[in-house]
Amino acid sequence: MADGFVDDQATRATALFETVERIRVERFSHLDAELVRRVLQLHADPAASESDLARGLDQIIERHLSGGA
Amino acid sequence: MLQIKALHVTDFGPFKGRQSVRLSDKDGVSVFYGENMRGKTSLLNAIRFAFSGKIIGRGGRPASLHKVGNWERVSEGKYGFEVELEFRHDGHDFSLIRSCRPRPGVEAPMGDDDYTVEFYLTRDGDVLGPPQAEAELQRILPEQIARFFLFDGELLQEYEDLLSSESDMGRRISEAIERILGVPVLTNARASLLRAKEKAEKRVALAAQGDQKTRELGNQLGDLHDQREVLNADLVRLERDLEVLRATKASLEEAMRKRERIAALLDKRDALERAIGDLELRAADKRRQIGEAMASAWCALLIAPIRISLAQMKKRETELQTAIARAEVLRILATDDQAECPTCLQQISAQARWRVQEALERQRDLAGGAAEHEVTALRRRLEALSQHAEAANPTALRLLWDSLEEAERDLYGKRSERDELKRQLEDVDEEALRKIRSDFESTIRQIDAVERGIADTRRQIDDNKKFAENIQRRLDKLAGANFDDERRRRELCADLHQLFDEAVRVYREQLRKRVEADATRHFRALTTEQDYARLRINDSYGLTIVHKDGTDVPVRSAGAEHVVALSLIGALQNNAPLRGPIIIDSPFGRLDEGHTTNIVRALPSMARQIVLLVYEDELPPKLARGELRGKLRGEWSLARRSARFTELVARKD
Numbered sequence: 142m143a144d145g146f147v148d149d150q151a152t153r154a155t156a157l158f159e160t161v162e163r164i165r166v167e168r169f170s171h172l173d174a175e176l177v178r179r180v181l182q183l184h185a186d187p188a189a190s191e192s193d194l195a196r197g198l199d200q201i202i203e204r205h206l207s208g209g210a
Numbered sequence: 211m212l213q214i215k216a217l218h219v220t221d222f223g224p225f226k227g228r229q230s231v232r233l234s235d236k237d238g239v240s241v242f243y244g245e246n247m248r249g250k251t252s253l254l255n256a257i258r259f260a261f262s263g264k265i266i267g268r269g270g271r272p273a274s275l276h277k278v279g280n281w282e283r284v285s286e287g288k289y290g291f292e293v294e295l296e297f298r299h300d301g302h303d304f305s306l307i308r309s310c311r312p313r314p315g316v317e318a319p320m321g322d323d324d325y326t327v328e329f330y331l332t333r334d335g336d337v338l339g340p341p342q343a344e345a346e347l348q349r350i351l352p353e354q355i356a357r358f359f360l361f362d363g364e365l366l367q368e369y370e371d372l373l374s375s376e377s378d379m380g381r382r383i384s385e386a387i388e389r390i391l392g393v394p395v396l397t398n399a400r401a402s403l404l405r406a407k408e409k410a411e412k413r414v415a416l417a418a419q420g421d422q423k424t425r426e427l428g429n430q431l432g433d434l435h436d437q438r439e440v441l442n443a444d445l446v447r448l449e450r451d452l453e454v455l456r457a458t459k460a461s462l463e464e465a466m467r468k469r470e471r472i473a474a475l476l477d478k479r480d481a482l483e484r485a486i487g488d489l490e491l492r493a494a495d496k497r498r499q500i501g502e503a504m505a506s507a508w509c510a511l512l513i514a515p516i517r518i519s520l521a522q523m524k525k526r527e528t529e530l531q532t533a534i535a536r537a538e539v540l541r542i543l544a545t546d547d548q549a550e551c552p553t554c555l556q557q558i559s560a561q562a563r564w565r566v567q568e569a570l571e572r573q574r575d576l577a578g579g580a581a582e583h584e585v586t587a588l589r590r591r592l593e594a595l596s597q598h599a600e601a602a603n604p605t606a607l608r609l610l611w612d613s614l615e616e617a618e619r620d621l622y623g624k625r626s627e628r629d630e631l632k633r634q635l636e637d638v639d640e641e642a643l644r645k646i647r648s649d650f651e652s653t654i655r656q657i658d659a660v661e662r663g664i665a666d667t668r669r670q671i672d673d674n675k676k677f678a679e680n681i682q683r684r685l686d687k688l689a690g691a692n693f694d695d696e697r698r699r700r701e702l703c704a705d706l707h708q709l710f711d712e713a714v715r716v717y718r719e720q721l722r723k724r725v726e727a728d729a730t731r732h733f734r735a736l737t738t739e740q741d742y743a744r745l746r747i748n749d750s751y752g753l754t755i756v757h758k759d760g761t762d763v764p765v766r767s768a769g770a771e772h773v774v775a776l777s778l779i780g781a782l783q784n785n786a787p788l789r790g791p792i793i794i795d796s797p798f799g800r801l802d803e804g805h806t807t808n809i810v811r812a813l814p815s816m817a818r819q820i821v822l823l824v825y826e827d828e829l830p831p832k833l834a835r836g837e838l839r840g841k842l843r844g845e846w847s848l849a850r851r852s853a854r855f856t857e858l859v860a861r862k863d
Contacts, residue, residue, distance in 0.1 A: 157392055157395060157717065157787075160720060161710070164712050168712065176706075180706060183399070184395050184399040187394070194398065202406060206702070
């Protein structure tokens, strides 16, 4: 690994997750961590269309409200 | 991590037939040496074409596909070209083939419309269907961020625009930077959650409409949501329009910048035309004045006798005036009994009066009308001669001539300059340039109108939200626990939206700090100026050089701009979720040996795979080998076989 590189996509994506998680813990602790992680994961796909995202988000929220996750 | 393993080009630009290059799978730098017109830019374009189907020509404009096919092949009646890329991404092996072929039935293509472009993508040997292949390529190297992987000096120069908040090019680059850094993951999540929140609010309104007690409020809320949907749709449309207009403005700005020199020459020519017009008027006026002056110029030849005559006549005039005055005094003394001597003021005696009368008799002629007559005639002659003497002013005439000659000299100089400019501008399409300027002004006006429309729509949406929130509060009080499920959904979406809104702000700030720190690290390794301490980032990711005394370095050279841009690219590579090779065309052209050495030395720390397309004067092989040592993974030459045929040859020297 070359100096100064953050090694891979997963590590970089982790930085994004960590930022969101920190804000969740500090200001939105009533929100479920897994729910937030799923929302973020859904939007991490650069090839997803707007309708894919809307549908995916509906499913995540629905599942959460029905006690699925 | 994207890593290119091999490139195969067929009849692409000067690369006749199928030619292949296999790159090392180890981290490091590969160098392709080629003199001008051998095909360095074509190689960069071949990779760009493989990923996006596009080819960029001079000035960043899309190039014609029709002109890309190898010319020798075209002369043999074979049209079209193909690029195949083998690469590895996230643990998978890909093969991407993109070809440009004449459409069925077209034997001799005349333009781009006569071609069809197709591509095939395989992942680990499996062919992907078109939608899947498109999506996969979008994940691997989205077109919007390709500029950070495939670029040349010209593209680097555009990074200066990031320092200007007004520049549309800067805004576009800034958006691309955020894209490569992964900000859209958060902004897209925020946008989806806003839509989900509004949908949840609408569900609450619908639920309220179904209950007698809350129907009225539900109806009002429903109406407000319907209005907001229309306003949101308007806003989306306006924002898209604005994006298109800004892109148009940026390309017009770029077109004007490319034609800056031509525009300056045209302005200079127009200014010269105006100055020539003024000078022609001035010269004509001088000629008229000289013409008038020349009518009496003959007087100048007689100026000496005229002056003598004038002097004599003035003397005579004085004599006559004295005599006339004296005669008048004597006449008074002779006729007035009570007269006093004007000198001694004594009463004139009879004897004295008699002597005066005698004297008067003697001067009869002089004192009479003859003297008066002579004075009048003399004065007429004096006036006439004086006019001739004035008209005979050779100095004034000389000044007029000098002034005319000066105007004509100026005219000659300016006409020569204008004619030279006209020669330089012979092939310039002035109409096109004027059109660019007028389109630019018209685009600015349209942007202004759309921006006002957006501001107005946003204001209406804000008002709408305030009304809706107010009604929502009243509804919550009235409904009690009736709509708890819908309320939970609405609150969940609202909280998630707020969380991601905050995350966008925090993440952007973190990124700016990280990019600033990494860019500074690269910059300090690249610059030869030890007094430059660091780089400071602005909100648009523009970087300013900061001197060690803490002051900003206000103006930087093209070379310094280049170094700053490379530092930014290195920093983006360090921080982006998407990583790939850096492929640079002629990156050292503007740099001195010190900077070139520093950059070559630092390249391996900027990306794992670097491909340099250079000419030998720009990067001498000895320097590359000395600085890169174990990180130099391969060297190739773009060898000339003919003006239209270049061969890729591995270097063995």
